[in-house]
Amino acid sequence: MIEFINVGKTYPNNVKALQDINLKIEKGxxxxxxxxxxxxxxxxxxxxxxxxxxxxGELIVDGVKVNALKGREIRNYRQRVGMIFQSFNLVTRISVLKNVLVSFVPHLPFWRKVIGAFSKEQKIKALTALDQVGILDKAYVRVDQLSGGQQQRVALARTLAQNPDIILADEPIASLDPVTARQVMDDFKRINRDTEMTFIINIHHVEMALEYADRIIGVREGRVVYDGEAKNVTEEVLDYIYKGNVEELERNTEERSYV
Incomplete structure (x- = not known):
């Protein structure tokens, strides 16, 4: 379980990015x-x-106070939390398989890091992850020969190979065309369903969010202004999240309560 307790984040320039965040996100x-x-x-x-x-405030994951971790504790903790970026963060001049194997580098002895020697077990895990996202046949292809959607799948496979409990995705489909974006979201949903990994996605595509997510968290000016099931999100709720039209949301909520 992930729990935010009165969490705030202020940047060095005194910009308050987060204020009074209180959330609980359950496994799966x-x-x-x-x-x-x-x-x-x-x-x-x-x-x-x-x-x-x-x-x-405090940020707690499965009983661990994340904000209190230091040094090696942070590195070990991050192995449980996979991160997928909009920019993919891949090395395009090497093969798909080598990009996935990068996820094991933090655990390698120094001599293995120097010569890039991965164990048989690690290679099997990497190939299994590629199979999970449907691009096992691209294992020995250079990344720069892949489409954007395939590259995003490589990034997902690299994350899956480390067997995390949580997968975070920061605008993972922002640079993809609609068809490819849907394929990537299908992968996310299938893996979430099959493995019970927790998926938390920051996304601008509202229609995709409502279709694929179980739960929607709306954020405005650093505060959580909506937290509920995707099926309960109405036009009024979206208007409130994006425009802060409080009176309109309250009026519609009251009207529905009398129906």
């Missing part, structure tokens, strides 16, 4: 975080894997 949930650019969505998910340190 598929959560989409939506809101305007600059609302705090990326900061919210990057606090979970300690890419950003919180300024106040």
């Amino acid at each position: 949930e598929f959560v989409a975080i939506i809101g305007l650019s600059g609302a705090g969505k990326s900061t919210l998910i990057r606090c979970i894997n300690r890419m950003h340190d919180i300024s106040e």
